[in-house]
Amino acid sequence: MANNSNRVFVSPGVYTSEKDLSFVSQSVGVTTLGLAGETLRGPAFEPIFISNYGDFTTYFGGVSAEKYVGSQIPKYELGYIAKAYLQQSNQLFVTRVLGYSGYDAGPSWSIVTLGDIDCTTLNHLCEAKDPSASATTQCCGGDTGVTEHCFVSAQFGSFFTASTNTVTTSSGGNVIDEIATLVPILGSRMDNVIEMYNGSTTTLRADLEAFYTYASGKLVGQHASPLNGSPSQLPLSGSSLGWSYGCHQWDEYSGVCSGNSINYPENSAPIPYETMSSQNSWGLFHRLGGDCTDRCSDKNDTWTYNFFDYNSTTNRYDGYSVLVALGVQYINGDGDSAYTVANDVSITGTTTQQSMYTGVTSVTLCQLSGDTYCEYHDQVVATLRSRGLSSLSSGGPVYDVTGATDVSFVCTGDTWSQVLNNPFADFGVRVIDKLGTSRMFDVSMNQTSTNYIKRVYGIGNFDRDKTQVPIFVEESYPAMLTHYWKKGYVRGLRCQLQALPSFREAVNTDTIGFYQEKWQTPVTPWVVSELRGFKVYQLFRFITIPDGDAANRTVKVSIINISFERAEFDLLVRDFNDTDANPLILEKYTRCSLNPTVNSYVGKKLGTSDGTYELMSRYVMLEMNPEIEMDNTLWTALPCGFEGYQFRKYASRKNPTVLYKRKYDFPGEVIYNPPFGTSTGGSNEVISSGDKTRQVYLGISDTIGIDPDFFLYKGKQAPNDKCGDPDGNDWGCLTQGFHMDKDATCTYTQGELCAIINCGCPNGGTSGLTDQFAVGDATFRKEPTLTTDPYYKLNSRKFTILPYGGFDGWDIYRKTRSNSDAYRRGQSAYLAGACPTTEYPNATGDGSFKPIGTLDASTDYYPYLDAIHTFANPEAVNINIFSTPGIDYVNNSNLVEESIEMIEMDRADSLYVTTTPDYNMFVATPSDTASMVSPLNAVQALENVGLDSNYTATYYPWVLNNDTENNVRIYIPPTYEVMRNIALTDNISFPWFASAGYTRGIVNAVKARKKLTLGERDTLYQGRINPIATYSDVGTVIWGNKTLQVRESALDRINVRRLLLQARKLISAVAVRLLFEQNDEQVRNEFLDLVNPILDSIRRERGLTDFRVVLSDDPQLIDQNTLEGKIYIKPTRSLEFISVEFLITPTGASFENV
DSSP, rough: OOOOTOOOOOSSOOOOOOOOSSSOOOOOOOOSSEEEOSSSOOOOOSSSEOSSSHHHHHHOOOOOOOOOOSSBBBBTTTHHHHHHHTTTTTTTEEEOOOHHHHEEEEEEEEEEEEBBBBBOEEOOOOOOSSSSSGGGGGGOOOOTTTOOOEEEEEEEEEEEETTTTTEEEETTBBBHHHHHHOOOHHTTTTTTTTEOOOEEEHHHHHHHHHHHHHHHHHHHHHSSGGGGGGGTTTTTTEEEEEEESOHHHHOOOTTTTTOOOOOOOOTTOOGGGOOSSSSSSEEEEEEEOOOOTTSSSSHHHHHHHHHHEEEEETTTEEEEEEEEEEEEEETTTTSOOOOOOTTSSTOOOSSSSSOEEEEEEEEEEEEEEEEGGOOOOBEEEEEEEEEEEEEEETEEEEEEETTSSSSEEEEEHHHGGGGGGGGOOEEEEEEEEETOOEEEEEEETTTTTTTTTTHHSSSSOOOOOOEEEEEEEEOOOOOHHHHHHTTTTEEEEEEEEEOOOOOOSSSOOOOOOOOOOOOOBBOOOOOOEEBTTTTEEEEEEEESSSSSGGGGTTTTEEEEEEEETTEEEEEEEEEEESSSSOEEEEEEEEEEEETTTTBHHHHHHBBBBTTTSSSOOOSSEEEEOOHHHOOGGGGOOOOEEEOOOOOOBBBBBOOOOOOBBOOOOOOOOOOOOOSBBOOTOOHHHOOOOOOGGGGGGGSSSSTTTOOGGSSSSOBOOOOOOOOTTOOOOOOOOOEEEEETTTTOTTTTTTTTTTTOOTTOTTTTTOOOEEEEEEEEEEESOEEEEEEEEEEEEEEGGGGEEOOOOOOOOOOOTTTSSSGGGSSSTTTTHHOOOOOHOSSTTOOOOOOBOOOEEETESSSSSHHHHHHHHHHOOOTSOOOOOEEEEETTTSSHHHHHHHHHHHIIIIIIIIIEEOOOOOBBBTTSOOGGGGGGGOOOHHHHHHHTTOOOOEEEEEEEEEEEEEETTTTEEEEOOOHHHHHHHHHHHHHHTTSOOSSHHHOOOOOOEEEEOOOOOHHHHHHHTTTEEEEEEEEEEEEEEEOOOBSSSSSSSSGGBHHHHHHHHHHHHHHHHHHHGGTOOOSSSHHHHHHHHHHHHHHHHHHHSSSEEEEEEOOOOOOHHHHTTTEEEEEEEEOOOOOOOOOOOOOOOOTTTOGGGO
């Protein structure tokens, strides 16, 4: 059905028109609701049919009380309308709106890891101990082919005083201070906090003081009780005590090169002097580490963490092992070197001639160096962005923090220095805003801490006060950081940030700020086949049905029960937030195959994105590799893994990576070994009890950790010219994928499955090849037959994949949408954001807005317009009432006019309900009386816009809705209750009954924002705005029935308009059956036989008082293949005014005579 006003008939069809005998007017219709607006999630720019509120929440996510920033405009009003309407109807179409503009994400500052020492590369430096020494006295070291660099850094006399039990220098000075002075390397660390293996702490100074105190006490005690109780032997003379930090492979005391390690457990008891068999012996107390037989032992953590520093120039760790040795000589009381009880006075004696010990303190350093774990060093774990604002005049965002050095990482002092050795320790971030104000923030990467970085900064542009917190966290990867730290690959965080400029300020493409793209749909990487020869083949990939940001966190997909015997597999669509142990299965498809000739073909079961197969899933659709249908050898292929994820590049830093569960852990397997040990001195290894295969999925798994931020949209590779080349390119950075077969490697496949991981460092960095897949621990190319095979059981053959890259396309720096009239192409706000062109040479922008085609642009005005136009074809979408939540005729007059034009001219079958603002929409508080729009001002605003349509109605004021889902109350337009009451009217009466009053107009609301007086209701109704009245007995009520038609006629009432719409729809539905029949008298009679009963039924149901149908038999019309008729109707008007006059009569009067 279409409107035949001013139409030349070309295509066969039923064309109807109306004629108001008083005035010429336009026309409309009624029944099913159409909504175009914003929702929490869902598919965009396609009318989706919804039959109940459960379906609505599945597709579009329910209701939310969120408002646009600093305004009273409800961001998701559509959800409230849908929820109320679906209480009375099961026919709803929803078109979701998403953005076209995107935004320049601005400057960025990324926090990066400090990789730990790769213990396999830890070696002594190849240098001589004494450059002047001969080759025979140089230190040869214990590492094959490596000459270690050990040298005596300090040597001085030490003097023991028995009476005070202390050790001093020969000049009477403090021994510790002497070491600090002579050995600057140790002096700079003397008071640093040292974390011990058991978690306790000490300092080097405290340790050395304890050593000398121990040595003095030990010597005193030994002299009082000579070895074996015999006074004739004293092995201590010429012996040494040693206090060791780290692993030594050169015996400095003996002065010879030795490959033998001095190896004692940390904090082990020293070798007692009482057990020394001779003079010239050692007593060694191994203080930190020193497991030289296994340099990767966690026993060395305390040594490597406390005595090795990262060298940013060489990208290596440099450090030392330290041996403090105390050589001992005995001097007896009578001056000789022999000890006799008769001649020597006891050290505890009181004579003036006292025995003593003296000797030499020597400090020996061995210099070592080791590489970092390259893949885990300089890896981004979080990115900070500046807050900012896009305004009417600025076009794109103006940022609060702009300079590369305006955000800095602080890791000094006792408070923040520990972050170099613990990535979850506190650190400082200094921020200088554009006004020069400097702020320091104490934050951490510890998710359980109150100063967790996301808690401090927030995760959105407007979720903190930018005057106090001018930056926010765009992304963070705590699961990845935790995993790599527990594996021993990451030591801490680097004391520097990777700063990159905004897209508009970048001089090249070295920026991650280019988000100036339209909305995007999440998609998974390609799912690939089992290893076939040396290759795997792309099979299909999943595309989510919802679009935008929220769709990145809606579902995950698991492929399970992979059977080579049947060439089949099952497919699960799971909730994104479920766990492997307790999966929440939204949809299940069993016995899927890749054979397109059978009903089990996976494309048929789910539906395909190209429309070849109807969509069966509510959540995902498939993009099939075209080769599958053309190559029947692939019909027996099975999904066994997936390719890597595309990711952005952070200049020279490494991008975050997704974690994969590659294998099932067996009982007793060490899965983690975090740094240091337990409080009791034992190992803190994490031992697996063995995976239960029913509760664990390979691939992406919560059992190993998932970082949701990884799957968010990451922008595009910036173009070189922001104006001349406005479109970005896909990032070239690729992460590893996952494959179940252990042989799906670069080596095994002779180079077939190699990949250039542009964002990593394996095998030479940015240009090096590495394995395309992270692989499982068994082959998987045929049905497993061995019970020891990890894939032997069918339920073990499974993996999970996640979609990524969905994007809303809105400018997050804009408080409200750029959909007002000023943002139309060529208007002032558009020109403020667009680059100058030959079409608009006076544009002053920098590319934030771009032209689209010849008429449209990327401002928010056009996605709203396009969403409205998805309802333009009445043959494609059958609606009868329509609304555009989120826009109103004051602030979005052009969009409202476009909606009216679409309803009147394209559809001619629907009533449009538009919004009247009752309040200043652009203030933060909802209850300021000064911001109220009075009824008179509301009427004047409507008159100023100039709307005149009997297809449209509007209501005033807004009402307070009690949102029980979110436990909040919010003022929203009464549209939600208007639509519910229209549906109620159709249920209990007919469309030609007014949806107003006590029977069909009760508003379910807490209250109206304004309680209208009779005079205010009169003002509104006279001005064509339907009042929402408040009465003490029923509360809020729809108290009007007017359309926006200016001139008075029958069509200035909603019930008459809906009568006409219903009649037109019913008559068109029966008349279409007569098309292509013979155009003669019989067909005219058949037309009358079909139409008259419809109108008579409406009359009987009080919609009409009378009607007449007249058909023309004009030969000229017959020759034009046309049947023309006129239907005269007398619509029944609604009762709106009851006038009652009370006549007071004398007591004796007769009413019959009155």
